Each structure stands twice: as structure tokens, then as C-alpha cells.
Amino acid sequence: MARTSTRLRHAAITVLAWGIALWMFFPILWMFLTGFKSEPDALSTPPHFLFHPTLSSYQDVFARENYWHFATNSVVISVMATLVALLVSIPAAYAMAFLPGPRTRMTLLWMLSTRMLPSVGVLVPIYLLARATGLLDSRTGLIVIYMLTNLPITVWMLYTFFREVPVAILEAGRMDGATRWQEVTQVLMPLALPGIASTGLLSLILCWNETFWSLNLTSSIAAPLTTFIASFSSPEGLFFAKLSAASTLAVAPIMVFGWVSQKQLVRGLTFGAVK
């Protein structure tokens, strides 16, 4: 009786989980399907699940814009911003986790609070700074901005992961004569590798999906895939199928990357959750 009840509960939870997963995935599925519709079908009322698929939207998208130029920019900017963010965050998080001062906690909270500032509030000063330093429409400009906007998150995540590492292990390393550099690179980083990897993955995803700064600071040379999507919206004329095709092309690389690395991401995010 008890076993039947447990099975039923498991089945109900499984159905619920699948239902929620499908509900969350539906917009992406709909975008994918719409990319294969004709423009009138894409806005048909009621919406069609069954339709004659066509590749014409994809052909139009490739004919109008140089997809690979935008994709290369997305890859270079996201990867570089993430690497630089990790390079800055690891020593910062190490210092805050193992050598805390009286203002460490306040500093951490202040860093997090900068994420709550609406981006548009600093648009004009940042635009002026970018203009003055010649970083408008440049990959370097976006790498710096993305790195800075993600820094609070990467520092916080790494700080949390580093706090899970027993101090005794680091002390043992020191007693064996390890320098500070060796302590961090040969003792701490291998132990916190799942956490560092998941922080990097999250930063990469945030950089890939960032829209506000890419739309405002780039025009053509450094424009990533988010601006590629925006260019297919039209005030007069049907564009939903082409927009969906462009969106599918823009999210496909990061989705594939997410699926491939999801085991690592989950492992990292649950690192230290069970002791």
C-alpha cells in the first residue's frame, strides 16, 4: 500500500516536472517552429501547429545579413569578457573568503547592489566615456562593459564556492611551503574547479544574452547576435517568421553549449550543498 502510494507520488511529481519543463520550453519551441513558416502563417489566427514548412525565412536571413560576422563577435566578446572576469574575480573572491577585513561583507553587498542599478541610468556617462576612449563599436569596449557588469555575480559566486573549501587544507599547503600563488593555483582552484566552471558558464550565458549595451554601444563592426536579432523587426511589413529564424540562429550556439555543459553547470551550482 505504502509502495503504491510512493509510486503514485513519484508519477505525479514526474508529470508535474514534465509539465513545467514543457511550459518553460514552449516559447523556444514556438520560435523554432515559426522560423519554418511563411510570413502569413506565422501570424495566422488561430495559430497553426501543422503547416507546410519552408526554409525561405532562413534564406532571407542569410541573404540580408552576414550571420557569421555577428556570431564571431558574440563568441569573441563573451569568451574574452568571461575570461577577464574570472581573472579578476578569483583573487578578489580568495581575498574576501580567506582574508576578510572589517568591511568585506559591506563591500560584497555594495558590489551586488550595483547590479540593481538600471542600465539606462548610466547610459549617457558610459556612452561619453566610450566615445572619449574610442571604444564605441569596438569589441574591447563591450568586453570591458560585460566584464564589469558581471563582476559582482562572478565574485559572489566564487566567494560562496571558496567558503566551502576547508581552511585547514590551505593551511596544510602553506605548512608544506606553498607560496600564495601556489596555494591559489595548485590547492584552491583544483578543489573549487566545479564552482569556477559553473561561474564561467553562467557569465558566458549572461554575456551572450546581453542586449542593452550591445544595442547602444555597437553599430556594425562589433555588433553581436543580439543586434542581429533586433535588425529583423519591422514597423511596416510581416517579419515574425524571419525574426524567429534569426532568433533561432542566435540562440542555437549557446543552447547547444548549455546542453553539453549542463552536467558541469549543475554540479558546480550544487557544489557544497550536501555535506
Place this chain on the structure above:
Amino acid sequence: MTAAGMLLAGGAQAGGTLTIATVNNGDMIIMKQLSGEFEKAHPDIHLNWVTLEENVLRQRVTTDIATHAGQFDILTIGNYEVPIWARQGWLAELKPGPDYDVNDIVPSVRAGLSVDSRLYALPFYAESVMTYYRTDLFQKAGLTMPQHPTYDQIRTYADRITDRDSQTYGLCLRGKPGWGENMAYVTSLVNTFGGQWFGEGWKPMLDTPEWKAALQWYVSAMKADGPPGATSNGFNENLALFASGHCGIWVDSTVAGGLLFDPRQSHVADRVGFSAAPTGPYGKGPTWLWSWNLAIPASSRHADDARIFIEWATSRTYVQLVAQHEGWVAVPAGTRVSTYDNPDYQKAAPFATFVHSAIDNADPNGQTKQPRSYGGAQFVGIAPFQAIGTQVGQTVAATLSGQMTVEQALGAAQASVSRTMRQSGYLH
């Protein structure tokens, strides 16, 4: 203005790369495709295209001009922005060369791009308003659409042809909130009912009987004969509804003509009729005049080359180039008298004469019953209008969805517009 001119003269360089900010409209896509011809003829000028969503483009360009960053050399902007930005000194005055036939531009369109008789942009295409209807549905119902219908007649016809069982809706009108969406249509509707946004001295006039009568007609007709979820329908959504056979009558921009008569984009291409935009109790109007134009920001460092490109893209030669590559039906409409005089264009676009007349008769300064202190046909030509229009657009949409009565909506709109006008310094 002098500062703008000096900036322009000081920054002008010969040759190099022109960065063109544009929107993703059909005519602009064709221009981009054909721009190789320009580069062939001008090998020292390279073109760099930045295609953005309309509102993003406004925001980008505004930031760029205000900070003198000089990221763009040519802007695609509407006739709403041209006079406002020209007065701010953000646009360079355009003085077309002797070979450019400036007198061929439709006078009403040219007037909308001039400030103190100085030209600040050249039109790429222009549009007014007209009524589209399904000839087969009218024939089946034994109806005949007059050349100049009234709103009372439109309501009668819409009632007769609505058949919700077959998802045929008698009337499709814009309902999506936004100054360029539902308020473009509602402004023209209100004008022909005798209402207007402001009186002299910038006094808001939204709580008048004319606004009330116009909105009551709109809400009542759309509830009886409109498609479900009309508050989500803007130009594109109604275009899709009409093109897929779900609308009996649609009052909207003349630019839809080329799309509805194109069998590649419309399932009802052989069953579309057209007539003038309906008139209300005022009798005159409604006026609607919108143009997409090419202008040079005062911060451009390649103003001379930019002028050469703009003259090419808005010339008679360019119109003929489009006709050669895409057919006469695809040429940019509404800007050149010579296009409408061309027999090939008249043959390819049955709506041509009609559209020409609608644009030619549209008054860029509007046509309202009472005297007024503002310019603009289906918009108000002042900077705060984007905010005001969208604010009131949301209130109008609330009446359509049944969240507010017309009286409540107009009371709220009058209060919010008065507040914004006071904050902007127009009203004391």
C-alpha cells in the same frame, strides 16, 4: 543651426565609409540590396549598414547626436522627427545639387521636411491613409463601397459582412497602444469627428464631446465587428489578418496597398478594393501624412559623401533602378510626382492615382475644426508627444478591452496630458 552648419563644414571629408542607420522596411531592404550600384559608381565611398528596430534606432540616434559621437552619417527618420531635430540643430541642412530634381518631390511631403523654408531631409517613401475592403464579401452582401465613405456607412457595411463563425471580421483597426500605432489612427478618426489634441495655448482638448463621439464609435464598432484581442493588433497584425482573409474592411496606411496586392504576400490579392479614408461629422479630413526620410546628422564627419548617397537613393534614377530589378509595383511610393505620372507604374499599381491624391491632399500641418498651435497630421509635432501619445494610447486600449468606459478614459487622458504638458513647460 549655424553651429550645425559649421560642424558639418568642418567635419566633412571626401571618400571613406558612410554608416547608414536604417529600419527593416521593405523599401529600405531593397535600397540596401541595390546599394552595390552606388558603390560601383562611387568606388571611393563604402557603405556600412546598421539596421535597427524603429524605437531602438530613435534611441541610438538621439544618444549619438546629443553626445556628438558621430557614429552615423545618414539617418532614416520620420517626418515627426525632422522638424523637431532640425530646430535642435541636430540635422544638417540639405542643399541638393543642380542635377537633383527637388521640384519633383510631392509638395506636401517636402513641406513636412522643411523648417523656415530650409530642407533638412529628403523623402525615401511616403504614405497617407485609405480604406481597403474585400470586393468578394461586398458583392456577396450586395454592398457597394462609395469612393468617399462616411464612418456611419463603414459601420453598416461592417455589421453586414461580419461572420464570426467563419472568422470573418467586418472591421479591422489598430488597437495596439503606441503613439505610432493606435494613436496614429485614433488621431485621424478624432480629427474627422471634429476633435483635436490641443487648442490654442496648448490647452489639452481630450475631454470634449468630439473625442467622446469618436471613441464611442471606435469602441462600439470594434466590439461588434472587430477581431478578438484587437488591443494586440497594430499595422502588421492587421496586415496579416487582412492578407489571410479575416478582415472585411481595414482603414490604414496607403503603404499596405503594395503588400495586399502582392500575391506572394496576400491570399486575397485579387479581391482587394480601396476607397478614401472615411469621414466623420466634421466632414473634412482625415489627414495622415508619414514619410521615411534620409537625413544627415550634424555630427557626421562625411557630410559631402552622405549628401551624394542621399541624392542617389531619393532620385528619379533610383526609382527606375528599383523598377528594373524589382518591378514597378515595388518602387518607393508617395515621394515623386514623376512616379505617379509614369504609365508603367499606373499599370502595375492600380491604387497609384488614389494614393497620390491622398498624399497630395494631406496637410502636413493637419486639418482640424478649431485653430491649433501645433503641426503634424496624425501626430503632434512636439517632442513630448511620444510619451503623451503612448500614454493616451494605453488608455484608449483600456476602453477597447473593457477595462474603462470612454468617459473614464478621456478624463484620465485629459489629466495625464495636462500634467505632462505642464512638466514639459508648454502649459502654465
